[in-house]
Amino acid sequence: MRRASSMRQAAVPASRTTTAWAVKQKQPCRDGSTVWTEVRAAGIAELLAAVGVHFESETRLLREAGYPEVEVHAALHEGLLRRGRELAEQHRQGILGLGDLFAYLAYEVVAQHMLKEDRAFFPVFAPG
Numbered sequence: 001m002r003r004a005s006s007m008r009q010a011a012v013p014a015s016r017t018t019t020a021w022a023v024k025q026k027q028p029c030r031d032g033s034t035v036w037t038e039v040r041a042a043g044i045a046e047l048l049a050a051v052g053v054h055f056e057s058e059t060r061l062l063r064e065a066g067y068p069e070v071e072v073h074a075a076l077h078e079g080l081l082r083r084g085r086e087l088a089e090q091h092r093q094g095i096l097g098l099g100d101l102f103a104y105l106a107y108e109v110v111a112q113h114m115l116k117e118d119r120a121f122f123p124v125f126a127p128g
């Protein structure tokens with residue numbers, strides 16, 4: 001079994017006056033070490049792309065580890081990204097405020113998914 005590690009990501013607006021975003025992502029490595037990366041997204045599309053990369057990486061690691069619920073979890077990722085893209089489009093059209101979009105990312109993606117639903121697979125990476 002691989003060393004226990006989780007992937008965490010937090011997205012915060014870089015400032016209140018711009019739509020730039022900063023994302024710090026904790027990424028486990030196959031050798032058991034951890035690498036932190038920081039992504040500065042110029043806009044919401046770039047931020048969602050970074051979340052997509054995080055989800056793809058997580059899903060790949062879960063498949064490699066033989067996590068039995070990986071396809072269910074991957075479907076959750078797809079749903080979160082699809083909804084995020086829908087909200088981003090509404091924001092682009094002026095229908096949805098940036099605060100509402102940020103609330104979705106902070107609550108649904110980070111608080112509900114990354115901090116709760118992702119916990120279901122933590123035992124897969126627990127030390128033997």
Ligand SMILES: [Fe+2]
Nearest residue numbers: 058073113118
């Ligand atoms: Fe996940």
